[in-house]
Amino acid sequence: MKPFGELNGLAAPMDRANVDTDVIIPKQFLKSIKRSGFGPNLFDELRYLDEGQPDSDNSQRPLNPDFPLNFARYQGAEILLARANFGCGSSREHAPWALTDYGFRAIIAPSFADIFHSNCFKNGLLPIVLHADIVSTLFDEMYATEGYRLNIDLQAQTVTTPSGAVYEFEVDAFRKDCLLKGLDDIGLTLEQAPAIRTFEEKWRAQSPWLFDVIK
């Protein structure tokens, strides 16, 4: 996983509440057995005017001119500004895969759905929760200013606007550490293998019906 340090990136809007994972990446693209290549189909139904299929040549498809991510001013965006309950719905990790494949590295919203929030961290994508009023301010400033860039400092846990306003955000200490160092969760957990084995033996003695049944 790519370490996340400081990010100075262009912000783009997804100005709707309750954006669900079906909107982020529609189900027909979930049939891929790969982890990459979902970027061109991020927000597929909103982004294109036709119906996308896994084998479509996306470069030939008609773009929806009204969808902000298709506007020239938001090309190259790395920060997504969103509304409440972003990422609700399914547990599909294809949602953060599509967002990162597109180029997003952070999402700022008043709240996130639990599973999506956790999936983001596994993929080097930083979900930042800021108060709804602050998020609204950022939206207003972004709409008013072409080339609106935000500076995100994960170490300091701050978002800084072009005018110099600094907003602090909370982040789980463990997740922060993993993201800063680009650490692999599995490798870290396997360092605890002796503790897992000890627990497993105790648990097996206590609940033997849970073991060796499916074989």
Place this chain on the structure above:
Amino acid sequence: MAGKTLYDKLWESHLVELRDDGTALIYIDRHLIHEVTSPQAFEGLRLAGRQPWRRDANLAVPDHNVPTDAEERAGGVAGILDPVSRLQVQTLDDNCEAFDIVEIPINDIRQGIVHVVGPETGATLPGMTVVCGDSHTSTHGALGALAHGIGTSEVEHVLATQCLIQRKMKNLRVRVDGRLGLGVTAKDLALAIIGTIGTAGGTGYAIEFAGEAVQALSMEGRMTLCNMSIEAGARMGMVAVDQVTLDYVKGRPYAPTGALWDQAEAYWRTLHSDVDAVFDREVVLQAQDIKPQVTWGTSPEMVLPVDAMVPTIEAQADEVSKNSVKRALQYMGLHGGQAITDIKLDRVFIGSCTNSRIEDIREAALVAKGRKVAANIKQAMVVPGSGEVKAQAEREGLHTILLDAGFEWREPGCSMCLAMNADKLGSGEHCASTSNRNFEGRQGIGGRTHLVSPGMAAAAAIAGHFVDVRELGGHA
């Protein structure tokens, strides 16, 4: 010291390690695997040269991509017409073979939707931690298990370490006092709860469903209720173990027997919240106030009783709500103030991990008996949740009742709940669906989903529009 909640007990019993920063390593007893969210996890193991930690903790079954058409289904994996779907199911077979994981294959009688198969086979038991790369894993909480959906990175993590890194959730109790009325089901209860607390109402919480109305539910009804916890924003929902739970589990193929059963039962009987347990939040509903529910919009919280009117944009309190109602009405092709019963339907889908168990099929058949699907309904399909459910329904002759009424009787799978296989809605079509999500495009691009109970779906198929199943009679 205050007593413990059911969630506290399940959490503490599986705690391998609690770290200073508040995160914890939690042991996973059962890992259910399906074809959509697992290929990249197996690939990860392969790339890192890792093996599953404990193979007997895993059980795999293909469900999302399997065809439900009998003819296509007969050809097994090789017979799946869509090459991309076929590759995904084939990849699951190959991965299970390579990593020595037990798989219930496509045409095994036990095959079905993973959340139907788990409880039905006894692979899911009370007191377990159960995870699966699917958000509706909350279903298994009905058995007094700690069950929730995970992403693909976590699927790989569980395969490799038998653990998950978690942070403890807060406790939310949803208490439903009194009894549900005749013709009002667990599905209506689930939708009414979501309508009350909203799709983000349970975010950050583990929900325990309790109260007289919940205790009175059958095991299958409790599964329907816990299934939709995620639509209320909660990763997990659960119900305390009682006699209903034990009666359901006893005799299942993977359930303990003899002395082991006695030992397990003694432990399982402790799986309830203590009387003096403290919940961070409690929501109380009165069962008698709940009527059959219908969703009118594009989020499960956009739900109303069947006798209500679709809301107007003007009545919304703030700009964000005005915008979402406006957008939903536009997408759904409805206008504010329209009666729910005036919504005409094009298709009906009875199935999904929410409502495809035997009691759901019985409920639909009871309404359909001796009646005919309305002429304006292009398709009314019933997709049983598993091969076992299908066989049971056929033993009871339910398929004949449904077929006579004009319903299709399909092979088991996820089907039109998310339309990853060939079953999907056309653009602009309205569907009465017993599934769990009415998101835009969920059942097919431009498709308009209305979530209802199986009885309400069957009644809508007969009437051609929504109707209160209680007026049609024949309900349980």
